[in-house]
Amino acid sequence: MEELTSRQKAILDFIDQNIRERGYPPTLREICKKFSISSTNGARYHLHRLGRMGYLEIERYASRGVKRIGASSPGSVSRRNYRMPILGRVPAGPLNLAAPDLREEEMVVDPEFFGSRASEPELFGLRVKGDSMVEAGIYDGDIVVVRPQNLADDGDIVVARVEEEATVKRFYRQNGDIVLQPANPDYSPIRIPNQGGKENGQDIGIVGVVVGLIRAM
Numbered sequence: 001m002e003e004l005t006s007r008q009k010a011i012l013d014f015i016d017q018n019i020r021e022r023g024y025p026p027t028l029r030e031i032c033k034k035f036s037i038s039s040t041n042g043a044r045y046h047l048h049r050l051g052r053m054g055y056l057e058i059e060r061y062a063s064r065g066v067k068r069i070g071a072s073s074p075g076s077v078s079r080r081n082y083r084m085p086i087l088g089r090v091p092a093g094p095l096n097l098a099a100p101d102l103r104e105e106e107m108v109v110d111p112e113f114f115g116s117r118a119s120e121p122e123l124f125g126l127r128v129k130g131d132s133m134v135e136a137g138i139y140d141g142d143i144v145v146v147r148p149q150n151l152a153d154d155g156d157i158v159v160a161r162v163e164e165e166a167t168v169k170r171f172y173r174q175n176g177d178i179v180l181q182p183a184n185p186d187y188s189p190i191r192i193p194n195q196g197g198k199e200n201g202q203d204i205g206i207v208g209v210v211v212g213l214i215r216a217m
Contacts, residue, residue: 084145
């Protein structure tokens, strides 16, 4: 591999840091902001240069389409990929990620980014609708990466099912109840007397815990 300039090394370190701390690489806009680059074309030039030098693999037309290769740091990326289903809703019964009628689309990801074994990734994506979690950095159109489970710890961001709709909220236990707290003062929390029970006649259940985020471009 060619020797890196100080700017190239800084960008590569920034990519490694994002992968290590967040589970996915930064967007072009985040690179521009970090390094005061005036346009995404400038950031794209640096990434493609790093790709030609053998430090990155670039996937055209993919959101965050950068793979780190040849790294020995904790942020290095496995080359194993998983076709993660992107769901628009979650079912009332057991979640079967293989069910074709649940999938709106698929996205190729490295499951190790999100702390999942490559052999049994068991991850799905859910496209966020609305602005109830904007203060947690989750915006309309983003894709949250979810590990299916019906238990959560206080402060976890979870996907819950309310009737036929999926909602993304922060999970808390309060006085024996479960509270799904939005991250937007314009919205009220959802209080659940017991997990998997009914609240005001609505069927409610926790589907999974959010383990990553893919920003809408």
